[in-house]
Amino acid sequence: MAISAGPRNRPHNILGTHRVMFAVDDIEDTVARLRPHGAELVGEIARFEDSYLLCYLRGPEGIIVGLAEQLH
Known part of the structure; x- marks a missing residue:
């Protein structure tokens, strides 16, 4: 079984890979394509100055996935 029955919202300071x-x-577009697969936006898409758009998603197993789009 690829999906565990453990808690989805684990503390951020536990051992193991839980963020990428x-x-x-x-x-x-990436957020829209990931949502049907169980990804949930954590907060909102934020702009960091005029350099990046950033956001975090929580995947179905609780792993935090960060996305960054460099602005041109």
Whole structure:
């Protein structure tokens, strides 16, 4: 079984891989494509100055996935 029955919202300071960050070309499109697969937006898509759009998603197993889109 690939999906565990353990808690989804684990504390952020436990051992193991539970967070990863990816650079994407279109953050809004990526979020829209991940939602049907169980990803939930944590907060909102935020702009960091004029450099990046950033957001965090929680996947179905509780893993936090960060997305960053570099603005041109």
